Amino acid sequence: MSTADPRIVIIGAGPTGLGAGYRLQELGYDDWVILEANDYVGGLATSFTDDAGFTYDIGGHVMFSHYPYYDQLVEKLMGGDFTELNREAWVWMEDRFIAYPFQNNIRSLEPQTVFECVTGLIEAQRTEHNPANFKEWVDAVFGKGIAEHFMIPYNFKVWATPAELMNWVWIGERVAVVDVQAILRNVILGEDQRSWGPNNTFKYPLRGGTGFLYEGLRTFVESHLELETPVASVDPEAKVVRTKDGRTWPYDVLLSTMPLNRLIGCAEHVPDAVGGATDGLHWSGSHIAGVGVDRQADTTKNWIYFPEPDVPFYRITYLSNYSPYMTPEPDQTLFLTETSRSAHKPEDAETIVQRVVDGLVQTRLMEEDDRERIVTTWLCSPDMTYPVPSVTRDAALGTIQPWLRSKDIWSRGRFGAWLYEIGNMDHSTMQGVEFVNQVLAGEPETVWVPRGEGAAGEGVR
Numbered sequence: 001m002s003t004a005d006p007r008i009v010i011i012g013a014g015p016t017g018l019g020a021g022y023r024l025q026e027l028g029y030d031d032w033v034i035l036e037a038n039d040y041v042g043g044l045a046t047s048f049t050d051d052a053g054f055t056y057d058i059g060g061h062v063m064f065s066h067y068p069y070y071d072q073l074v075e076k077l078m079g080g081d082f083t084e085l086n087r088e089a090w091v092w093m094e095d096r097f098i099a100y101p102f103q104n105n106i107r108s109l110e111p112q113t114v115f116e117c118v119t120g121l122i123e124a125q126r127t128e129h130n131p132a133n134f135k136e137w138v139d140a141v142f143g144k145g146i147a148e149h150f151m152i153p154y155n156f157k158v159w160a161t162p163a164e165l166m167n168w169v170w171i172g173e174r175v176a177v178v179d180v181q182a183i184l185r186n187v188i189l190g191e192d193q194r195s196w197g198p199n200n201t202f203k204y205p206l207r208g209g210t211g212f213l214y215e216g217l218r219t220f221v222e223s224h225l226e227l228e229t230p231v232a233s234v235d236p237e238a239k240v241v242r243t244k245d246g247r248t249w250p251y252d253v254l255l256s257t258m259p260l261n262r263l264i265g266c267a268e269h270v271p272d273a274v275g276g277a278t279d280g281l282h283w284s285g286s287h288i289a290g291v292g293v294d295r296q297a298d299t300t301k302n303w304i305y306f307p308e309p310d311v312p313f314y315r316i317t318y319l320s321n322y323s324p325y326m327t328p329e330p331d332q333t334l335f336l337t338e339t340s341r342s343a344h345k346p347e348d349a350e351t352i353v354q355r356v357v358d359g360l361v362q363t364r365l366m367e368e369d370d371r372e373r374i375v376t377t378w379l380c381s382p383d384m385t386y387p388v389p390s391v392t393r394d395a396a397l398g399t400i401q402p403w404l405r406s407k408d409i410w411s412r413g414r415f416g417a418w419l420y421e422i423g424n425m426d427h428s429t430m431q432g433v434e435f436v437n438q439v440l441a442g443e444p445e446t447v448w449v450p451r452g453e454g455a456a457g458e459g460v461r
């Protein structure tokens, strides 16, 4: 890129594209446009309110924050209109609740399960390992007992992908790993451990769900925003984007936040090696089903994990505990459920809502007669929700991303970068901000780092 004042085109008005747009207007730069396929902003972080007045996110969205710039932005967008919640996470298995993290609270499970978990853990401590995939990593770190009772079945439900096909470089802070002493203290001394990790409290917008943040960002980019303008093709030689409506958008620099495989699929002049590398990118989709019930939630739980295969969802969020404005009336309950799907794990869309309701009753989150108190149900089934950290991912990225960069294309964001470990809202927004800082001020990116062969900084942040 040689132009001093480059024409910037941004594909997508999710958190990444909006983060870039926000930064551009903050710097007073004017030569840019955001092209968005939907008639709304926010991408996967948007929220919907149904006709009955219940508000849903696309899966439970908890605000983790790693960056002062993002913190300040969120503060500016929310003002004083937020709730502050304790992270109250639980696991439902063997017909009972166990506080999360599972491994530190196993004493209340069946004695045989506790025995298998503890002996597996001790065995794992004694053995040297060099895991080649996520399955081997789980066995090595947690031992066979915890692996078989929780980690492997739970992760299959989340990723809809066998653990053997996944790498483990994404773990970082995403998975609570083992503290052998804490586990033994729990079992032998009967002490529970309820909290973990860096984020024990989190903020949530008072009204409008997670999407409130992105509706707020929209006001800063409105005059550069083209909604209902899906990109149909990209010509990296001519440096032109074509949209489905037939218009063309020349660029000097392109920020794409659409899924990387789809970007390559619609790009012209793609070398065979780059086109072929997309075979190494794997993903899963979801059925996000909401159920609104006309009775008070009788718990302070925020979300619950479900490792067992007898119910479809892997997680339920009590959205009505996040803010009183998620439901139209104060004394109502809103369950938000997440069920993953893929070729490895097909999930019938026709029956999912009914199966979710049955699952809520089966796990006793709803009483049988609560079925009559259901006032609304909602279903959203995006076909891409989790960029799977597959064993083939980093080699694919190592082939695709350098080629794009040589054409002045930055592919960033949850599915643009295809890096789950930096795929949350704060990471995504900051990838957009850092794209601008790099293009306009030459500042190096820090959130996104290259992956794949010969890449510096491979691994997790």
Ligand SMILES: Cc1cc2nc3c(=O)[nH]c(=O)nc-3n(C[C@H](O)[C@H](O)[C@H](O)COP(=O)(O)OP(=O)(O)OC[C@H]3O[C@@H](n4cnc5c(N)ncnc54)[C@H](O)[C@@H]3O)c2cc1C
Binding pocket: 011, 012, 013, 014, 015, 016, 017, 035, 036, 037, 038, 041, 042, 043, 044, 045, 058, 059, 060, 061, 062, 063, 064, 229, 230, 231, 232, 257, 258, 259, 286, 338, 384, 385, 386, 412, 413, 414, 415, 416, 423, 424, 425, 426, 428
């Ligand atoms: C189930 C689930 C749970 C999550 N939980 C959390 C959480 O707890 N905490 C957290 O911080 N984050 C969470 N996230 C992640 C969060 O949603 C993402 O970080 C964020 O949405 C990524 O933003 P993005 O802009 O990179 O991508 P997206 O949100 O996917 O936005 C991309 C945009 O590009 C547009 N687009 C795609 N193709 C085209 C095209 N051809 N032409 C024009 N526009 C196009 C799309 O319409 C979309 O608006 C979760 C996500 C999911 C799915």
